[in-house]
Amino acid sequence: MVEKMKTEKKKLLLYAHYYVPDTASTGQILRELAEGMLDKFDITVICVVPSYLGTVEEKYKTQKYYEENINGVKVLRIRVPEFSKANKFSRIKNILAYFFGAMAATFKLGEMDYVFSISQPPILGGLLGVWGKWMKRAKFIYNIQDFNPEQVMAVEYSKSKFVIGAMMFIDKFSCKRSNLIITVGRDLVETVHNRFKGKKVPKTVMINNWIDEKEIYPVETDHPKVSAFKKQYGLENKFVIMYSGNIGLYYDLENLLKVIEKFKPGTKTAGGQEVVFAFVGAGSVLDKLVMYKGVHHMDNVVFIPYQDKADLVYSLNSADVHWCVNAKGIKGVSCPSKYYGIAAASKSVLAVLEKNSEIRCIIEETKGGLCSEPGDYESVEQNIRWFIKNAGTGKIVEMGKRGRENLLQNLTRDVSVRKYSEEILSCEVKHENSTN
Structure with a gap:
């Protein structure tokens, strides 16, 4: 019995706005990450029904939640309204439906050792991780693929100082409450340090994204x-x-x-x-x-x-x-x-x-x-x-x-996924607000 407890897998909850079969690049990366860590973790994903392009299939329009098992990963999908990428209001409505739906869906799950959330949707992705950490009393790993409001400022999507200030306050709040931040570039690690001006910087590491080199490879032009x-x-x-x-x-x-x-x-x-x-x-x-x-x-x-x-x-x-x-x-x-x-x-x-x-x-x-x-x-x-x-x-x-x-x-799926597993398993509460 003692031996069984020692080898039992840790439970990890992954908040993913999009997940396979959606074509969003983060959805594909998270699918490969989740499936690649199944030897170390029992993984549950909370995500939306397939809808990256704005439309929802009829089979996903009858229930509030849908439970699936994809290659050993448990997936809990949330029904969201359809949207147009050219219509800000419909996009916001869709994103909020995921955010509040994911918060509610968290109660449908049992105990978790780790909560893993990405920085999408902007700002809300980090807040979901904090929510999961509190509700499950778990360690929170914040995977920042894109920094906001920095991204919003770069393309002048909003020029409101109030909106940008509020976004920065909220996302720094999420960063502070993470046990570990994982970014995808050397320059992104610098952004974390710049946000906190070098003081009480949350533990941050860099792990490159990847492509499955066994699925994408050179093919002759006459194929x-x-x-x-x-x-x-x-x-x-x-x-x-x-x-x-x-x-x-x-x-x-x-x-x-x-x-x-x-x-x-x-x-x-x-x-x-x-x-x-x-x-x-x-x-x-x-x-x-x-x-x-x-x-x-x-x-x-x-x-x-x-x-x-x-x-x-x-x-x-x-x-x-x-x-x-x-x-x-x-x-x-x-x-x-x-x-x-x-x-x-x-x-x-x-x-x-x-x-x-x-x-x-x-x-x-x-x-x-x-x-x-x-x-x-x-x-x-x-x-x-x-x-x-x-x-x-x-x-x-x-x-x-x-x-x-x-x-x-240097950049294969196996190399990066192994690094994710190692960093998550070594994540301790004492790392919170420590300097990398």
Whole structure:
């Protein structure tokens, strides 16, 4: 009996706004994290019914809660109203439904040893972790993927000093009550220290995000599914520069499209391939990009819907070069996880990222692409021209190979998940408000 108690798994509650099968990058990462830690923890996830794109399937509209078991992870889903990403009110209504629903759902669960919450939805994700800590008398691990209100300030989503001040107060409150903060970049660790001005800084560690390198890997361009994808969207025999991911507020895509406009339809590489710019995904600025394309007759720009996760390996491999971008002010605030998929597919990177940000550091250290500073559109244009000029020379392929080699050595799912397990298990109450 004593031996059985010693080997019993610790119970971990994970608050995740989105979870598989939703296509949100954090939902995919959390699924792989949860499944990867099942050898150490008995895990329950509280999340919304699948609804990342705004719609809810009929089968999730009849009950308030839905219980599922996905690959050994217990999932408790909350019904939320449908929304439009272009409508602020409907998005807020949807987010609040998750927040209050998750608080209530916490009472449906038994004892927990650990509560793990991410920084999404902004501010509320941290508060959910504090709530879970109090209700379950558990240790609280706060996984900060994006800092707010810093992110809101960077894109001027709100200029209200009261709103921004309140957001900062609340999220610092969540940080203070965490037993451990895990961020996803060196620059994000600095943000924690800057928030607290170096005094009574909560224990903070950095663990890189990842992609499952067994699911995303290099595929030959003549693979039947790659060929089918290219044919479906008019990418056959083209030099493809692709953006794949959330087409949202934090990437300055509207201004980058103006740079792309300088490359007129019919632009060709030295080898005679037409150049095409593909955007794969959806988000709040997609309609604006589509409208701009139409008004300016940019026939070399293609918009493609989100791909099923099983097909992502083929869409990523359909490109010759991938964008990895953030808007100015996002350094130390957010880390574009799309980079890991680009590297896993062994593709070169057209980066628009601030100096000393985590992903730009990795790209520069591995010489896996070309980097520009956000807002330096002349440099962005020059880098696009470099890729077009060097298409077919082997230089671009070698960039991608270096990125994948580094990923296999340092940024695999197994490496990061093991670090998460170790940090959570070593988390003690005495760490609260200690300096890292």
